[in-house]
Amino acid sequence: MARLTRAQQQERTRAAVLVAARQEFAEFGYVEAKIDRIAERAELTRGAVYSNFTGKRALYLAVLVDAAERARDAAEGPANPPASVGQALGAFARVWLERLPFLGDSPGSGHLQLRSLSGVLGTEPARAALAELVRFEALLLALALEPRSTPSAGTVRRAGLALTLLHGAAAVAENAPGVGDPFDLARAAEHLADLALGDDREPPHLPYVDPARSTETPWAPPGGLRDEITGRPVDLGEDGVVVVLGAGRLSAAEDALRSAGPEDAVTVVVVTGDPAETGRLARLRIVDLVGCLRRVFPADRLPRARVVFDDGGTVAAALDHPSAEDPDLTEIAVRVRDGLVTTHATGRGAGYAAARQPEHDQRH
Incomplete structure (x- = not known):
């Protein structure tokens, strides 16, 4: 059997750590998870974990990124695309809300499914970056809502409101699974398309x-x-x-x-x-x-x-x-x-x- 190269061995170790970390975070959640137990699950040393990830926060984010990349790469376009901005917002909300945990889910697995960041971002730069990312997400959603034109400020704001609605529902479901009707939330997102908002005023700077x-x-x-x-x-x-x-x-x-x-x-x-x-x-x-x-x-x-x-x-x-x-x-x-x-x-x-x-x- 051919020996693995250094890069192949490192990739295999990294994959084993991710699998073990996903199990640990699903069982114990982010706060109670331990690097030592992750190393034991992966049948590796603590040093091998730290040689691939700088700490528990970086490892947790890597687990979430891995799940998000798998979901993105498996995503397929719809058979019947939405015909209006309202329909698109409703369809987006329905897809996004599939991650809400059910009443019987364990807290750890529910948080992973939600891509939860509760208790994870401990520094001001990280929180500031998250605020910028939410605004950037609203821009990307608005670009899809108005694919053949420059997105208006109003559409970007409607997209931001839709994301605020969805993340608010996730925050409630994280602590009280089963609360909130996804169908009602999707209909609420759809109606945001008709909300009158000021448009196209340039930022003052x-x-x-x-x-x-x-x-x-x-x-x-x-x-x-x-x-x-x-x-x-x-x-x-x-x-x-x-x-x-x-x-x-x-x-x-x-x-x-x-x-x-x-x-x-x-x-x-x-x-x-x-x-x-x-x-x-x-x-x-x-x-x-x-x-x-x-x-x-x-x-x-x-x-x-x-x-x-x-x-x-x-x-x-x-x-x-x-x-x-x-x-x-x-x-x-x-x-x-x-x-x-x-x-x-x-x-x-x-x-x-x-x-x-x-x-x-x-x-x-």
Whole structure:
């Protein structure tokens, strides 16, 4: 029998730890789970667990990410796509609510099914990143609700209200399984489409954003990147807009998408200074949402933005921004045309500045 390579052995160890951790978290929940018991379940040493995961929080998030990725990859588009925004919100809610625990489920298994983060996020940066992720999820849902146009501010807000409704139902079900009728909740989400909300008022900081710098710099982007929405490889050398955002700045993607042209390919590159925890949190929330979207919308109605995770910071480095004082607050954006970076912006509002159409394009 051929001996396993070091990489193959590490992957086998990691898989064994994930299986054991899933069993431990399902039985005891996050708070009462123990790394020593996980090691025993996997028939490994405590050191072998820590060689693959930095701690219990990172391991718990890895278990949730693994489940979300499996669900996303198995998701299939609907036979009858929703015909209206209201129908789409109702269908999305029905899919999302399938995770609610039943009365007989153990607390630990119910929390895993809910992708629960109760008691997990212990730092202020992690909570701030979660707030940005919720806003980004609302944007992705709105892009699916209005697939052939720039999403209005009202649609993004309706999508945010739908997510608030669903997460609120999950918070109640986590402590009182069986409370809340999923059919009523889905109907409530459907009616959010008719809720009158103010539309399209620009954020107050946009008029003060510094304009992007014009340039003609050759662009050699890193390869091996993948769009988390479609699963297809991403070529950042194609014409379009590339927005690199830290996990604490993801809501800025809305300004970039709304200022880009209707034919622009917009890629949001997610970076973080803590891939093991904040990075996994971002991956969990985005992958989980995409799994639901794939079951509600056909492929041609998935969000038109591309989402890339860049844990190693290779895209920022290729743009001559190899590091930042706080990577989670990164905002870098460029417009690419004919293999050249034609506009380049950094700092607050960078995506908005770089994505805006040049004056000569607006005239024609």
